[in-house]
Amino acid sequence: MTITTDTQPVLRPHAEQLYAHELAALIATDDLPRPPGWRMSPQAVVTYLLGDGDQISPKYIGPRRLMEVAVATLATDRALLLLGVPGTAKTWVSEHLAAAISGDSTLLIQGTAGTPEEAIRYGWNYARLLAEGPSPQAVVPSPMMRAMQTGAIARVEELTRVPSDVQDTLITILSEKVLPVPELGNEVQAIKGFNVIATANDRDRGVNELSSALRRRFNTVVLPVPSTVDEEVDIVARRVESLGAALELPAVPDSIAEIRRAVTVFRELREGITGDGRTKLKSPSGTLSTAEAISVMTSGMALAAHFGDGVVRAADVAAGIRGAVVRDPVSDAVIWREYLETVVRERDGWQDFYRAAREAE
Numbered sequence: 576m577t578i579t580t581d582t583q584p585v586l587r588p589h590a591e592q593l594y595a596h597e598l599a600a601l602i603a604t605d606d607l608p609r610p611p612g613w614r615m616s617p618q619a620v621v622t623y624l625l626g627d628g629d630q631i632s633p634k635y636i637g638p639r640r641l642m643e644v645a646v647a648t649l650a651t652d653r654a655l656l657l658l659g660v661p662g663t664a665k666t667w668v669s670e671h672l673a674a675a676i677s678g679d680s681t682l683l684i685q686g687t688a689g690t691p692e693e694a695i696r697y698g699w700n701y702a703r704l705l706a707e708g709p710s711p712q713a714v715v716p717s718p719m720m721r722a723m724q725t726g727a728i729a730r731v732e733e734l735t736r737v738p739s740d741v742q743d744t745l746i747t748i749l750s751e752k753v754l755p756v757p758e759l760g761n762e763v764q765a766i767k768g769f770n771v772i773a774t775a776n777d778r779d780r781g782v783n784e785l786s787s788a789l790r791r792r793f794n795t796v797v798l799p800v801p802s803t804v805d806e807e808v809d810i811v812a813r814r815v816e817s818l819g820a821a822l823e824l825p826a827v828p829d830s831i832a833e834i835r836r837a838v839t840v841f842r843e844l845r846e847g848i849t850g851d852g853r854t855k856l857k858s859p860s861g862t863l864s865t866a867e868a869i870s871v872m873t874s875g876m877a878l879a880a881h882f883g884d885g886v887v888r889a890a891d892v893a894a895g896i897r898g899a900v901v902r903d904p905v906s907d908a909v910i911w912r913e914y915l916e917t918v919v920r921e922r923d924g925w926q927d928f929y930r931a932a933r934e935a936e
């Protein structure tokens with residue numbers, strides 16, 4: 576059910592809405608075999624994710640093989656677990672996979688410490704339950720149940736945050752492909768095309784581990800951090816451009832130099848060593864992910880467009896970068912200051928950034 580009016584533009588369209596033309600073009604020309612219940616062939620799904628250098632834009636930038644493994648998994652009876660450190664596009668890839676395979680990325684369960692079993696199974700419309708007793712009409716299906724009934728992909732975000740006993744609800748669903756409804760004495764049998772994509776963050780320590788019974792039902796694909804500066808710059812540049820367009824920010828030309836700088840700072844601090852391998856650095860407590868670089872640059876563009884001269888400059892990003900680095904006001908601030916004095920200050924062409932960063936202190 577959608578409860579939005581169709582006269583007002585939505586803030587964030589779903590992948591299947593935003594890329595409807597690409598999906599339609601792929602479906603129209605796809606003559607390869609499709610797994611039952613799929614809207615397109617596995618090859619076409621991978622093309623949708625990685626782009627074709629022409630009409631189909633790249634969504635995921637990284638190793639093709641990983642996407643092939645992910646897509647191939649979904650064509651089997653095993654579910655897919657996307658694992659990785661924060662900001663490695665787990666959620667993003669999961670949304671696009673569901674959009675391409677089922678045409679619907681909205682069958683989503685957000686995992687939290689408070690996720691109840693009903694969020695994965697079903698709930699009850701209590702007014703009807705009291706009036707009529709348990710009946711199929713009184714059942715409120717979960718996104719999982721709807722995915723099973725329609726043969727679509729269900730997504731579970733942050734699976735390891737879900738309490739272990741609730742996680743285990745998934746075992747029957749994944750191994751038997753049924754969801755029992757004991758109150759009605761029946762069950763929902765999954766239609767072909769149904770599968771599950773879960774994401775989990777391997778940085779979130781202290782949360783619930785996946786039980787080994789559940790883990791065996793998933794194929795795991797680990798999404799890596801971008802392997803080179805150039806690749807990460809490319810990811811940030813593309814995402815910043817499309818976010819800027821979606822937010823209808825005035826066009827900001829030539830931000831690539833500042834993007835490269837932000838990415839360089841993030842990578843050096845993350846890896847604990849300068850790009851030339853000469854200086855060891857202390858790493859701050861934050862993750863300094865690609866996703867954070869994207870948000871620093873998007874804010875920088877908004878500053879430049881609305882309050883600057885229309886070009887992203889060091890002053891538009893310095894405070895944002897500092898904000899991402901300094902999460903702990905004491906220890907991270909020391910690390911940042913040391914980085915500024917030993918690396919930024921001495922680096923050719925980085926004086927503007929050094930000054931802006933000092934002013935942002």
Ligand SMILES: Nc1ncnc2c1ncn2[C@@H]1O[C@H](COP(=O)(O)OP(=O)(O)OP(=O)(O)O)[C@@H](O)[C@H]1O
Binds near residue numbers: 634866
């Ligand atoms: N390799 C990549 N290719 C394309 N986009 C990427 C890549 N890595 C990161 N991004 C971008 O980073 C942003 C954040 O990604 P996303 O939210 O999917 O991360 P995540 O892995 O789910 O992180 P978290 O663990 O914090 O939930 C997205 O806008 C995505 O486009």
Ligand SMILES: [Mg+2]
Binds near residue numbers: 665666667774
């Ligand atoms: Mg995520």
